[in-house]
Amino acid sequence: MGYTDIKELLKDARDIASGANDLQLKGILLDIQGMVYDLQDENRDLREENHELKNQKITEDDLIKVGNFWKKPDKEYLYCPKCWGKDDKLVVCNITMQGEQNRVGAVINEKQYGICPVCRYMRLLTE
Structure with missing residues (x-):
């Protein structure tokens, strides 16, 4: 009925x-x-x-590991492993370039880092 x-x-x-x-x-x-x-x-x-x-609903089977980060195969975004592991939340990490300055102030050894805007997790993209 x-x-x-x-x-x-x-x-x-x-x-x-x-x-x-x-x-x-x-x-x-x-x-x-x-x-x-x-x-x-x-x-x-x-x-x-x-x-x-x-x-x-996303499962770990839907994600691939890229260095320290998670990624969906069909997306370019990198997701925070800390937020995913703790709360099963996919938080897109911001990509930033950081390097050292030499004596004349020029940036050298510049590398890409992923930074989570929620938990502040930060890691080098390629290790």
Whole structure:
């Protein structure tokens, strides 16, 4: 029995009650009908949320390891291994260049680092 069947039964009961002219019974039936509509809306919302969550669920099998970082095969982003390992959250790391300065102020030995904007995890991209 689904929501549609319940709504039809409530309509039938309301029609019978209207013939009996019992205001209290009509009021109760209308309240029940309103609750069924609310449950139907809540059920639809929960189904949509469940569908979205299933589509968002990522497992470690969906990721590949690139140095110290995680990556989806079809994306260029590198994800923080600390946030993934702790909370199963994919946080995109920012890429920055850092190097040393020589005596004349020129940057030498510049290397790329990945930095997590959430937990501040920082590692050299290629070790």
